[in-house]
Amino acid sequence: MKKLTIIGSGPAGYTAAFAAARAGQAVTLVESEALGGTCLNSGCIPTKTFKSSADILDKFRHMSEFAVTGSSQAAIDMARLLERKNRVIRLLAQGLEKSCAHLNVAVARGRGRLVSAQQVQVTAKDGSTQRIDGDAVILAVGSRPLELPALPTDKRHILTSDGVLNLDRVPASICIVGGGVIGCEMACIFRAFGAEVTVVEGQNRLLPLPAVDEEISKLLHRELKKAGIKVETGVTVSRAEVGDGMVRLHTEAASGERPSVPPPFEVESVFVTVGRVPDTEGLGLETAGVVCDARGWVQTDVFLETSVPGVYAIGDILGPGKIMLAHMAAAEAECVVENLGQQSKPCDYSLVPSAIFTTPEIGCVGLSEAQALAKGRNVRCVRLHMRELGKAHAMGEIAGLFKLVIDAESQAILGAHICGPHATDLIAEAALAIHMGASAEDVARTIHAHPTLAEGFGDLCRIARLA
Incomplete structure (x- = not known):
């Protein structure tokens, strides 16, 4: 043994x-x-x-x-x-x-x-x-969690993601530094809890991850703004001053793409979610x-x-x-x-689904449109809005999108991107389809129950088959 x-x-x-x-x-x-x-x-x-x-x-x-x-x-x-x-x-x-x-x-x-x-x-x-x-x-x-020299955590006013989960009250105002997965999830949670929330992200979009399709990022940005969350992209926090129970934040442009930055502003708490x-x-x-x-x-x-x-x-x-x-x-x-002891099977990173628990949720697997184009693939994209599903209307959650990235020549599914209610669960079917080498035709011919959100993926593949 x-x-x-x-x-x-x-x-x-x-x-x-x-x-x-x-x-x-x-x-x-x-x-x-x-x-x-x-x-x-x-x-x-x-x-x-x-x-x-x-x-x-x-x-x-x-x-x-x-x-x-x-x-x-x-x-x-x-x-x-x-x-x-x-x-x-x-x-x-x-x-x-x-x-x-x-x-x-x-x-x-x-x-x-x-x-x-x-x-x-x-x-x-x-x-x-x-x-x-x-x-x-x-x-x-x-x-x-990674800590920033400009934002030294004090476990009272400036917190890492670990510290946030032990708060015994909801701060009246919060600045979340970092618009990645953790930052966006925290923004949705604490906005629902009643806080005024600002998200500051150094890159030019929320969720600036290669696997997250830019179209999905834009949709989330729009929904966060609808929820009353202020979003500042292309900006970094350069300095923080703590006093009288508040944190005064100074920002600067992350690159030459942004000509102006927000003036200094004060919040009760700062959540630092910039990486690990x-x-x-x-x-x-x-x-x-x-x-x-x-x-x-x-x-x-x-x-x-x-x-x-x-x-x-x-x-x-x-x-x-x-x-x-x-x-x-x-x-x-x-x-x-x-x-162990034989080394016959390399670890496969080619098909890893992502589940992002924002409001609305995001699920993605395979290549984004930008990734597929960068690989030189001839692609076409098919979209279905969440509001086209009867179940979404019954639930009162119509914001969202199904997006399919398909190889225009082989008709193979290269990537699937879902934003909307239960997207983190819905992405599993897309992951299985890509893993099994199923075409849009195969998925379209699979009967999906009605009325469900899952039938959105089936409808999307039906559109792809007919397009």
Whole structure:
């Protein structure tokens, strides 16, 4: 029986641990904090718990439109929301603990330090140490929020995304620095909670990610403005002054494209959501000989093995050069466990769906229009507006778009982009279609139930077939 040591228990670490244990390996999972990593404790799950409350608040405020009478003066109770968030986290963490016990995965509590592919040293919070011997090591320690010199966090007025999830009240006014996924999600949540929100993004659009189609970014920008969220693109925060319970922010143009910038303005709180850095302090990478890039992200080959034979790396520790998503981390974990000792299947990053929980939601998979054109593909794009679906009208959520990127010659589906209610769920069919090599014709001939939102993808492919 081979022995495997995994440092870090987020989606990458626990997925690898469970897969390896099921394959008959003896697994030790090293974790210095709570099981579940960033995703469970300060990322995916708590933010979606907040978002669920935000969605209900939005419904309450529009209850008269649904012929529901009664008080519409709903408000968020942050103390109870924090209790609910912590309860959800505890429940899921207990599930991970039970899975470890059921699969005989040993859990070593403490900070892991890589000694070699055969040895990891674990230092507990009381200072005691133990050495774990094995045949291979997987590094899955994840990342932490990036802090900006111009915006030093104080955990009161200037917060990282971690600190935001522990607020016991809703600030009256908020500036969110960074219009990426986390920033846009937080903007929608706290606007629903009643805050005045401004988003500042250095690039020329919200969600400036290659995988997010520019048309979808523009649609989200429009909907955020409709919701009363102020958006400033092409601008960075150059300086912050804290005083009298407020933060005064000074901005500057991020590039020559913007001729003017907003004058200094004051907010009660600033949320810094500009990116993440590897959480590798004390991991012993340099001493062990693990090669990292200039920013500290671990470098691997296509099988996710580092420069040290027998030491693998998965999840956020690989950085933005890969794909920093929980479900990709889990896929990397499965790949490494499958390849241990044989290295026959490179990790595939060609088809990774994204789920963005803004209002409206965004789901995308495959190539954006710009990416397809950059690859020299002859493409055509087909669109269907969410308002064309009867279910969307019944729900009172008609803002949104289905967009398909198709190879004009082969008719293969290259990418799908959805913005609207439940887009994060709807994108799964598109991902399966592209993975299976289905054409728009194949999807169009698949009967979709009516009235549903899912039939929007079927209608979109029907349009593509006839166009």
